[in-house]
Amino acid sequence: MNNYFSSDFKLGILGGGQLGKMLLYETRKFDIQTLVLDPSAEAPSRIACDSFSQGDLMDYETVLQFGRQADVITFEIESVNVEALIKLEQEGKKVYPSSNTLKKIQDKGIQKSFYKENAIPTAPFKKFDSKKALLSSVENEETVLPFVWKSTTGGYDGKGVAVIKNKEALEDLPETPCIAEELIPFKNELAVIVSRNPSGEVNTYPVVEMEFHPEANQVEYVICPARIETSVAEKAREIAKKVSEAFEHVGLLAVEMFQTEDDQILVNEVAPRPHNSGHYSIEGSFTNQFEQHLRAILDLPLGNTDSKVGGVMVNLVGEEGYTGDVIYENISEILKFKGVTPHIYGKKITRPFRKMGHVTIVNEDLNEARAIAEKVKATIKVIGNELI
Amino acid sequence: MNNYFSSDFKLGILGGGQLGKMLLYETRKFDIQTLVLDPSAEAPSRIACDSFSQGDLMDYETVLQFGRQADVITFEIESVNVEALIKLEQEGKKVYPSSNTLKKIQDKGIQKSFYKENAIPTAPFKKFDSKKALLSSVENEETVLPFVWKSTTGGYDGKGVAVIKNKEALEDLPETPCIAEELIPFKNELAVIVSRNPSGEVNTYPVVEMEFHPEANQVEYVICPARIETSVAEKAREIAKKVSEAFEHVGLLAVEMFQTEDDQILVNEVAPRPHNSGHYSIEGSFTNQFEQHLRAILDLPLGNTDSKVGGVMVNLVGEEGYTGDVIYENISEILKFKGVTPHIYGKKITRPFRKMGHVTIVNEDLNEARAIAEKVKATIKVIGNELI
Numbered sequence: 001m002n003n004y005f006s007s008d009f010k011l012g013i014l015g016g017g018q019l020g021k022m023l024l025y026e027t028r029k030f031d032i033q034t035l036v037l038d039p040s041a042e043a044p045s046r047i048a049c050d051s052f053s054q055g056d057l058m059d060y061e062t063v064l065q066f067g068r069q070a071d072v073i074t075f076e077i078e079s080v081n082v083e084a085l086i087k088l089e090q091e092g093k094k095v096y097p098s099s100n101t102l103k104k105i106q107d108k109g110i111q112k113s114f115y116k117e118n119a120i121p122t123a124p125f126k127k128f129d130s131k132k133a134l135l136s137s138v139e140n141e142e143t144v145l146p147f148v149w150k151s152t153t154g155g156y157d158g159k160g161v162a163v164i165k166n167k168e169a170l171e172d173l174p175e176t177p178c179i180a181e182e183l184i185p186f187k188n189e190l191a192v193i194v195s196r197n198p199s200g201e202v203n204t205y206p207v208v209e210m211e212f213h214p215e216a217n218q219v220e221y222v223i224c225p226a227r228i229e230t231s232v233a234e235k236a237r238e239i240a241k242k243v244s245e246a247f248e249h250v251g252l253l254a255v256e257m258f259q260t261e262d263d264q265i266l267v268n269e270v271a272p273r274p275h276n277s278g279h280y281s282i283e284g285s286f287t288n289q290f291e292q293h294l295r296a297i298l299d300l301p302l303g304n305t306d307s308k309v310g311g312v313m314v315n316l317v318g319e320e321g322y323t324g325d326v327i328y329e330n331i332s333e334i335l336k337f338k339g340v341t342p343h344i345y346g347k348k349i350t351r352p353f354r355k356m357g358h359v360t361i362v363n364e365d366l367n368e369a370r371a372i373a374e375k376v377k378a379t380i381k382v383i384g385n386e387l388i
Numbered sequence: 389m390n391n392y393f394s395s396d397f398k399l400g401i402l403g404g405g406q407l408g409k410m411l412l413y414e415t416r417k418f419d420i421q422t423l424v425l426d427p428s429a430e431a432p433s434r435i436a437c438d439s440f441s442q443g444d445l446m447d448y449e450t451v452l453q454f455g456r457q458a459d460v461i462t463f464e465i466e467s468v469n470v471e472a473l474i475k476l477e478q479e480g481k482k483v484y485p486s487s488n489t490l491k492k493i494q495d496k497g498i499q500k501s502f503y504k505e506n507a508i509p510t511a512p513f514k515k516f517d518s519k520k521a522l523l524s525s526v527e528n529e530e531t532v533l534p535f536v537w538k539s540t541t542g543g544y545d546g547k548g549v550a551v552i553k554n555k556e557a558l559e560d561l562p563e564t565p566c567i568a569e570e571l572i573p574f575k576n577e578l579a580v581i582v583s584r585n586p587s588g589e590v591n592t593y594p595v596v597e598m599e600f601h602p603e604a605n606q607v608e609y610v611i612c613p614a615r616i617e618t619s620v621a622e623k624a625r626e627i628a629k630k631v632s633e634a635f636e637h638v639g640l641l642a643v644e645m646f647q648t649e650d651d652q653i654l655v656n657e658v659a660p661r662p663h664n665s666g667h668y669s670i671e672g673s674f675t676n677q678f679e680q681h682l683r684a685i686l687d688l689p690l691g692n693t694d695s696k697v698g699g700v701m702v703n704l705v706g707e708e709g710y711t712g713d714v715i716y717e718n719i720s721e722i723l724k725f726k727g728v729t730p731h732i733y734g735k736k737i738t739r740p741f742r743k744m745g746h747v748t749i750v751n752e753d754l755n756e757a758r759a760i761a762e763k764v765k766a767t768i769k770v771i772g773n774e775l776i
Binding site for chain 2: 286328341344362
């Protein structure tokens, strides 16, 4: 059955943040009915869906009752109740990505072990059930400083990750199961988005290059295509495809990777959904990542992942020192620059480093796009009406 | 003031059809609050706006009360109550395009006279207050067959226009004021979209070429850029700009033109809004026409109107012989073709030649896009569950 268009078919989307909001542009374009569940009454996806429900994504009954109203269920955030998804699958609902895939990804410890079992290159690591176990491992010199600490669950937008350089930094870590990963020197952080449908059709987007903000550990620029050698790009796309197949993933899978000093590709982590590193595709690609996710989970033919033009994406995050009602200062200035499109997510309150939107810059010449991106970054300020 | 983004500012949109629906993708992208008024509870724009009202667009009180809730008012259809817009302007509301511009465009008789007064090239014509007046003019041989008949008001999607070749065809014409236009042999039907903001910034999109369906008098393919000589394209863009300036138009103005056998450009008619001939821009242009309309009416800097790639648009109209619940037969087949994006407007009931959606085909090679467009046209069928 693929009578999704202007029909009674209903897609259920768990999560109503900016990713859900951008997915809804595509469901509207195809006139596909949608139900959205999100804990916030002010979620960016509260409008443009056919039916919005407010509720806890981690609550079994809430997710189960919500899912029962839909024909296919997907999610735009990993923190959802997996047991409810398993139950929905048992009741015959299609859940994409599947509960089985999500379970392997939700917990970073399980995710890392999965790479090891499937011979997917990743940085060496150790798992710890508690902060105490980590501390004693450091004490015994089984785990050596410096290393990368990651909470096994709940990490998002730079939270739940820290580079631990000294023993004092250890003290500030929260009480939670975690992993300690070897700190690998790398040249570049790269990402590849893989799309795969239930029929097994699979393709990859070009490799993108991510530049991180030094303090917030958030992506500041995403550049497509990455300015790397073709052979390295091909290797990255091959590894990303292998990861998607190992997970038997359906939908979009964003695979974040390191390019090491000696041009090895190590998988850092994955996100089983449209991803910040693919936002450039709305303006840059023949098929944007949100349409591609929809095509994939509905078992439609996948679209062309090539770029029409070069693209650079700049995240708009809340300026330090401000909170309260958001103001996009100088936004009309950046609209004068060539090939600039702002995306405003619709969050009313700004906070330091909160993701409030992004700006895409497209250009036939990638270097020109990159230069304009810097001007954008220097011009627009996401401030609030309260100083903190 | 240009604090439109995530603010209390409200844009009122008269009309909730497919043009309004596509405009709402852009207001969502910029997080601009919108109010929509449409007579149908099932209008394509019923969702994705912040507030939807059902009401008659031609009713003075309805439009006035609706407009009073908004800060800026625009429309996606010409058939709206102009007196209410005048009143709203008197009360200090910004209405773009203005009531004054709309008045000159709504009535095709006034529109044609306006071209004459402003030295804008257009086909010779005569105006008639009634069918009777037209008939006697033909009888007296002041008006000679064949000619193009146009109802002065209410024409849309091929309705209200007819080529009159013989006296029998005259009998079938409705009782209405009309114009009779000289039938000019032409090589091409062209269109240029002009954007202009209140500050007077103005730019034009590339010239597009329109191929019409022989029976329904509806556009079947729109091709961007038009395959015409550069000098003709430049002339067309200059004339379109002149038309926009003469109308003191704010927003988008679609100018439809004929390229005559001897490469003259004659203005056929205009639409003061985003237009079918600009749909290719969603996938093809650096700034799509809906974003551009928004930039223009909000007095923001206008975007780049260049194309990223070549584009061809195919209208999806209801197949002859069918009505009832719409089915998009073979839609998943066309998704396999390169660079294909279907747009489904969300009308539940199909009718012969009803505009139900469109498909854009983008490609670096315009000829390849044109070839794929023909395959799309031959593959997808918009049918219904009832035969007529």
